[in-house]
Amino acid sequence: GAGVSQSPSNKVTEKGKDVELRCDPISGHTALYWYRQSLGQGLEFLIYFQGNSAPDKSGLPSDRFSAERTGGSVSTLTIQRTQQEDSAVYLCASSQGTGKAYEQYFGPGTRLTVT
Amino acid sequence: AQRVTQPEKLLSVFKGAPVELKCNYSYSGSPELFWYVQYSRQRLQLLLRHISRESIKGFTADLNKGETSFHLKKPFAQEEDSAMYYCALERFNKFYFGSGTKLNVKP
Numbered sequence: 001g002a003g004v005s006q007s008p009s010n011k012v013t014e015k016g017k018d019v020e021l022r023c024d025p026i027s028g029h030t031a032l033y034w035y036r037q038s039l040g041q042g043l044e045f046l047i048y049f050q051g052n053s054a055p056d057k058s059g060l061p062s063d064r065f066s067a068e069r070t071g072g073s074v075s076t077l078t079i080q081r082t083q084q085e086d087s088a089v090y091l092c093a094s095s096q097g098t099g100k101a102y103e104q105y106f107g108p109g110t111r112l113t114v115t
Numbered sequence: 116a117q118r119v120t121q122p123e124k125l126l127s128v129f130k131g132a133p134v135e136l137k138c139n140y141s142y143s144g145s146p147e148l149f150w151y152v153q154y155s156r157q158r159l160q161l162l163l164r165h166i167s168r169e170s171i172k173g174f175t176a177d178l179n180k181g182e183t184s185f186h187l188k189k190p191f192a193q194e195e196d197s198a199m200y201y202c203a204l205e206r207f208n209k210f211y212f213g214s215g216t217k218l219n220v221k222p
Contacts (some may be wrong), residue, residue, distance in 0.1 A: 003158070033210070042119070042201060042212035056209065091159065098208035099149035100166055101174075106159040 002026070004076050005106035006092050011081055012113045021077040025094030033095075033104060034067055038088040049075065050098045062104045082114045118142075119204050121213035128192050129221050136216045138176075138202030148185040151212070154198045157175040162187075162200070168199055172196070192220045195197040 005024045013019050025032050032053045035043040044058040049069045060066070064082075065112040069075040079086055089111050118141040128134050140146055150162040154184045163171045165178050165185065185202060197220045202213040 031208075032116070035212075040124075040214065042121075043130075043203075044156075044213040045209050045211065050208070056219055059209070061184065085189045093159075100164070100205045 004092055004105050005109050006090075006107040008110060009108065010110065010111045010113075015073060015084060015114055017083055018078065018080045019082055019112065021090050021112070023075045023080075023092030023094075023107060026077070026105055027073075029094035029096055029105070030072065030096045031098045031102065032069060033093045034057050034075070034081070035078050035091040035093070036061075036088045037091060037109075043091060048098065067104070067105070079112075082112075084114050087112055088112045119202050119211050119213040121136060121202055121216050123212070123216045124215045125219065127219040127221060130194055131191050134171065134189050134192040134196070134220075135204075136200050136202075136220065138187065140185065140216075141205050142204060142206065144182075144206070145186075146178070148153070149203040149205065149210075150185075150187050151201040151203055152198050153201070156217060157196050159201070160179045173211070192218075194220045194222055198219050 006024045033048040036047040037043050047054045047057050047067050064080045067077045089109045091109045092107040095102040095104045120139045148165040152162040153159045174189045178185050199215045199217050201215045204211045
């Protein structure tokens with residue numbers, strides 16, 4: 001079946017604008033993760049959703065970042081009032097559950113450039 | 116705080132040579148560690164995980180709690196092993212990644 005998909009693949013926006021990044025997980029996967037990868041850095045955990053539980057938002061870097069997951073499937077990461085330091089590749093991953101026992105399947109990422 | 120360090124940004128070896136990609140972590144509990152790989156123009160994918168004690172594509176990784184390391188090793192590198200490799204630590208359902216090592220296997 002189809003893997004994790006993300007859209008758009010590339011997004012260029014002006015500083016101060018809001019952006020929405022979308023993630024479609026693998027069907028049936030209850031867990032969904034968002035990561036940010038800045039140039040030359042590792043993946044930085046942002047947020048994860050597990051089933052109907054409240055999301056773990058502990059990695060969101062500021063209140064300009066928010067995410068939601070509708071119907072336990074598609075997720076949207078929103079960045080308000082974008083700043084240049086938000087430029088990065090945003091990766092989404094889904095898995096059958098959370099934690100060490102479950103393999104994460106990654107999407108291709110969205111490359112965000114804030115000018 | 117959890118931290119994963121991969122000291123080498125780039126590692127170049129010749130085909131057939133042994134390869135070791137270093138990973139050190141800082142975590143006071145019992146860590147769960149992973150190696151992820153990203154081949155050119157492909158997605159990030161799981162290579163192996165500590166809990167499975169597995170060998171994938173000839174790679175192995177041993178957890179050394181005394182040295183807080185989880186180095187990835189392969190006795191004979193192949194050109195198709197050229198990729199970015201990321202070490203990751205899981206704690207409370209969250210994953211912490213190192214900055215990655217680019218492995219270049221020369222013919």
